[in-house]
Amino acid sequence: MSTDETGQGGPAAPDSARHPHGQGRDxxxxxxxxxxxxxxxxxxxxxxxxxxxxxxxxxxxxTVIRRIDVExxxxxxxxxxGLWPPLLGQEAAQIGSGRALRTDDFVFSSYxxxxxxxxxxxxxxxxxxxxxxxxxxxxDPYTINMATPQIIIGAQTLHATGYAMGIQNDGADSVxxxxxxxxxxxxxxxxxxxxxxxxxxxxxxxxxxxxHWAISEPVRLQSHIQLADRAAGFGIPSLRVDGNDVLAVxxxxxxxxxxxxxxxxxxxxxxxxxxxxxxxxxxxPTRYRDANELEDWAARDPISRIAALxxxxxxxxxxxxxxxxxxxxxxxxxxxxxxxxxxxPEPLDVFRNVYSTPNxxxxxxxxxxxxxxxxxxxxxxxxAEEGAR
Amino acid sequence: xxKEFRLPDLGEGLTESxxxxxxxxxxxxxxxxxxxxxxxxxxxxxxxxxxxxxxxKELHEQPGTVVEVGKPIVSFEVADDAGPxxxxxxxxxxxxxxxxxxxxxxxxxxxGQAAGESSAGTPRREPNLVGYGAVVESTGRPVRRPxxxxxxxxxxxxxxxxxxxxxxxxxxxPADTTxxxxxxxTGKTPAVEHLAAASDQPAGERPRSTxxxxxxxxxxxxxxARITGTGPQGLITRExxxxxxxxxxxxxxxxxxxxxxxGGGKAGQGERxxxxxIKGVRKFTAAxxxxxxxxAPHATExxxxxxTPSMELLARLREGREFAGVKLTPLTLAxxxxxxxxxxxxxxxxxxxxxxxxxxTFHYVNLGIAAATPRGLTVPNIKGAxxxxxxxxxxxxxxxxxTARAGKTPPSDLTGGTISIxxxxxxxxxxxxxxxxxxxxxxxxxxxxxxxxxxxxxxxxLRQVMTLSLSxxxxxxxxxxxxxxxADVGAILADPGLVLTMV
Numbered sequence: 094m095s096t097d098e099t100g101q102g103g104p105a106a107p108d109s110a111r112h113p114h115g116q117g118r119d120x121x122x123x124x125x126x127x128x129x130x131x132x133x134x135x136x137x138x139x140x141x142x143x144x145x146x147x148x149x150x151x152x153x154x155x156t157v158i159r160r161i162d163v164e165x166x167x168x169x170x171x172x173x174x175g176l177w178p179p180l181l182g183q184e185a186a187q188i189g190s191g192r193a194l195r196t197d198d199f200v201f202s203s204y205x206x207x208x209x210x211x212x213x214x215x216x217x218x219x220x221x222x223x224x225x226x227x228x229x230x231x232x233d234p235y236t237i238n239m240a241t242p243q244i245i246i247g248a249q250t251l252h253a254t255g256y257a258m259g260i261q262n263d264g265a266d267s268v269x270x271x272x273x274x275x276x277x278x279x280x281x282x283x284x285x286x287x288x289x290x291x292x293x294x295x296x297x298x299x300x301x302x303x304x305h306w307a308i309s310e311p312v313r314l315q316s317h318i319q320l321a322d323r324a325a326g327f328g329i330p331s332l333r334v335d336g337n338d339v340l341a342v343x344x345x346x347x348x349x350x351x352x353x354x355x356x357x358x359x360x361x362x363x364x365x366x367x368x369x370x371x372x373x374x375x376x377x378p379t380r381y382r383d384a385n386e387l388e389d390w391a392a393r394d395p396i397s398r399i400a401a402l403x404x405x406x407x408x409x410x411x412x413x414x415x416x417x418x419x420x421x422x423x424x425x426x427x428x429x430x431x432x433x434x435x436x437x438p439e440p441l442d443v444f445r446n447v448y449s450t451p452n453x454x455x456x457x458x459x460x461x462x463x464x465x466x467x468x469x470x471x472x473x474x475x476x477a478e479e480g481a482r
Numbered sequence: 483x484x485k486e487f488r489l490p491d492l493g494e495g496l497t498e499s500x501x502x503x504x505x506x507x508x509x510x511x512x513x514x515x516x517x518x519x520x521x522x523x524x525x526x527x528x529x530x531x532x533x534x535x536x537x538x539k540e541l542h543e544q545p546g547t548v549v550e551v552g553k554p555i556v557s558f559e560v561a562d563d564a565g566p567x568x569x570x571x572x573x574x575x576x577x578x579x580x581x582x583x584x585x586x587x588x589x590x591x592x593x594g595q596a597a598g599e600s601s602a603g604t605p606r607r608e609p610n611l612v613g614y615g616a617v618v619e620s621t622g623r624p625v626r627r628p629x630x631x632x633x634x635x636x637x638x639x640x641x642x643x644x645x646x647x648x649x650x651x652x653x654x655x656p657a658d659t660t661x662x663x664x665x666x667x668t669g670k671t672p673a674v675e676h677l678a679a680a681s682d683q684p685a686g687e688r689p690r691s692t693x694x695x696x697x698x699x700x701x702x703x704x705x706x707a708r709i710t711g712t713g714p715q716g717l718i719t720r721e722x723x724x725x726x727x728x729x730x731x732x733x734x735x736x737x738x739x740x741x742x743x744x745g746g747g748k749a750g751q752g753e754r755x756x757x758x759x760i761k762g763v764r765k766f767t768a769a770x771x772x773x774x775x776x777x778a779p780h781a782t783e784x785x786x787x788x789x790t791p792s793m794e795l796l797a798r799l800r801e802g803r804e805f806a807g808v809k810l811t812p813l814t815l816a817x818x819x820x821x822x823x824x825x826x827x828x829x830x831x832x833x834x835x836x837x838x839x840x841x842x843t844f845h846y847v848n849l850g851i852a853a854a855t856p857r858g859l860t861v862p863n864i865k866g867a868x869x870x871x872x873x874x875x876x877x878x879x880x881x882x883x884x885t886a887r888a889g890k891t892p893p894s895d896l897t898g899g900t901i902s903i904x905x906x907x908x909x910x911x912x913x914x915x916x917x918x919x920x921x922x923x924x925x926x927x928x929x930x931x932x933x934x935x936x937x938x939x940x941x942x943x944l945r946q947v948m949t950l951s952l953s954x955x956x957x958x959x960x961x962x963x964x965x966x967x968x969a970d971v972g973a974i975l976a977d978p979g980l981v982l983t984m985v
Contacts, residue, residue: 172490377526
């Protein structure tokens with residue numbers, strides 16, 4: 094097995110080698126892989142209000158976003174989407190944190206947090222616009238208080254920090270939450286964002302999903318200490334949780350949000366999870382990853398885990414499972430329909446949404462282009478032809 | 483209604499993919515997202531989920547075929563009133579086309595021209611992760627053609643379009659390109675004006691037109707080479723294309739199109755030749771054989787042995803309970819003999835690693851068996867064959883053959899071989915010079931077992947005789963080791979009891 098519980102990956106190394114500064118620590122876990130709820134002196138407090146009903150709805154959300162993910166992957170294979178970054182295996186990290194947020198909090202995510210977007214109430218069709226290539230971005234960020242996904246690795250952490258400085262100036266108690274992966278922690282942007290966040294003690298949560306692989310690069314190559322321990326160098330308190338345990342993730346997120354709301358500044362959360370699928374649909378992980386590793390992580394599947402918990406509590410009824418499945422199927426159907434009927438943009442749409450106010454240079458270009466299109470005589474034909482090229 | 487599914491761009495910017503296998507057959511009913519095929523791109527092996535719920539009407543491409551993005555691969559009979567299908571229906575075909583024309587801009591523009599080229603070149607599948615783009619493939623990508631203006635004499639602006647290969651190759655022959663070509667664009671060089679004036683002379687560049695007009699011509703199936711342009715400097719305009727179409731409405735396919743048809747062989751009535759596109763397994767086999775023959779110096783040795791004792795042993799073994807239901811053939815014994823002889827002659831189980839300037843001697847044997855399959859020659863191998871008992875080896879051999887004949891050999895079985903056997907005896911052949919499977923040091927050909935007059939205990943008797951042909955890579959194996967190995971294999975087959983002296 095080439096990954097371990099500590100999320101460092103690689104063949105078991107002596108503790109001293111793995112944690113040269115002696116700061117290795119255990120994962121916070123509230124539910125074991127077999128579904129046993131274990132108590133934690135500090136974190137139990139933060140999920141004390143989670144009712145059975147809410148547990149069932151967490152299970153539903155995780156199942157639904159997995160279905161969304163599977164359907165989108167199929168749509169890509171069918172030529173309906175150009176690309177798709179699967180989130181398979183990271184459902185607990187996304188739902189556990191996404192559900193902990195308030196509507197006035199603001200999310201700055203990477204391209205993989207489609208489950209968080211689902212929690213924010215995004216329109217399913219909007220998720221796909223960019224991947225279908227019909228729009229430059231999917232939605233108006235202010236309608237769901239979530240920025241459209243950032244493709245540049247780690248850049249969103251700067252946006253979040255800037256936004257959090259704005260919150261501070263406004264004197265509000267909302268929080269900016271930014272999501273990124275293990276690979277992003279090696280980027281300059283993320284490090285700069287953490288320096289600024291610490292300097293100004295702004296209300297931002299750095300949510301790092303350690304899914305063990307930065308495309309083909311294992312996390313152990315990027316960091317010789319646990320990622321959560323990097324935060325200490327910036328003077329940012331950090332938490333390290335089992336990212337496949339939805340309750341532990343929720344508790345950790347609530348701890349961080351609470352600190353931010355009370356003026357305590359930024360928090361870094363490392364959610365240790367695993368990318369069970371490819372980096373994107375254009376990637377083939379079997380070329381660089383040991384199949385045994387996937388098997389190990391499949392045994393810690395986040396959805397199986399909450400299902401096991403529900404079963405222990407006698408909540409996993411057939412009725413619930415059917416209801417969740419129906420919901421997932423309905424969502425998948427709606428998304429597929431939205432995808433396949435999405436209108437292709439008109440040639441002149443390229444000029445829309447460039448400037449918010451009139452711009453004479455742009456108007457001139459648009460005029461030239463319109464006249465060029467008009468030379469084809471038959472406008473419909475010209476549009477089809479342009480679209481095809 | 484019938485719905486076509488066109489091969490989408492499965493990675494980012496891929497122009498082609500190979501169909502590895504169909505998971506469904508004609509007449510099967512499939513549900514939405516049911517896996518219907520396995521496809522290998524330059525980046526990954528992926529499963530294709532069905533875009534429709536319906537019945538498979540036709541599979542347009544066979545396993546082993548490299549298909550250009552945008553080409554239809556399967557047709558479905560879809561119920562008109564199927565729930566979500568109608569909404570899902572119209573788009574796939576359309577977007578499939580989009581994919582074909584976006585992703586494979588090559589496939590789009592140059593499809594006609596480049597089709598003939600698509601099969602050429604060595605297929606190289608390299609590890610290729612997201613973000614680095616696909617390996618540049620010969621297919622489809624529009625190669626910028628140099629405008630060539632022969633120094634002497636006027637040129638025909640329109641002759642080139644029908645000869646894609648020639649124009650493409652023009653790039654590799656810079657000698658054809660005169661300095662005039664570099665001055666194109668000023669529109670004032672004498673050569674260019676000359677060109678415009680004399681459009682009825684042989685040789686030269688492709689017809690002058692604009693991209694939208696070329697697209698129009700392509701859509702209408704018009705060969706621009708047959709049109710005389712009326713625009714400035716002989717430029718072909720939309721009107722020219724339309725005008726030409728009006729005059730030619732009766733004439734269906736143009737020669738240009740016919741030449742571009744890259745489908746299978748065209749064996750028309752009375753034709754004296756059949757032209758078959760080089761692709762699929764044929765293409766791979768050819769590349770492998772050329773690579774092997776021209777990198778590894780082959781030496782071949784022959785040995786004819788009396789294998790009667792082995793045949794008798796086979797007969798006894800077949801009656802034994804341990805081998806009940808197991809297919810035992812001369813190949814089984816020969817394979818075992820090779821594995822035993824290899825222990826004494828390890829240099830035949832090695833690889834020449836030119837890149838690292840090292841010889842890799844394997845301490846395991848992945849035994850390749852050349853198999854004639856419906857798709858052509860493949861050499862699947864048995865991993866760790868040296869650790870198998872005779873029963874296991876026999877079972878592995880028949881499983882390998884069954885899988886190969888069914889065309890279901892997984893790609894992993896086709897790589898990593900360390901030595902191979904080819905059984906030409908099944909065709910009634912005695913001996914030959916086998917060509918090494920690339921990367922391997924030796925290959926043994928088994929001849930037919932024949933009853934022949936042979937010296938036996940001082941007399942001539944009718945014995946069962948077989949010829950072994952061994953080719954080896956002379957860089958790795960000297961005559962001595964090759965000969966000892968072949969002698970060992972022969973000795974075991976001539977007297978299986980000798981194994982006792984070898985293990």
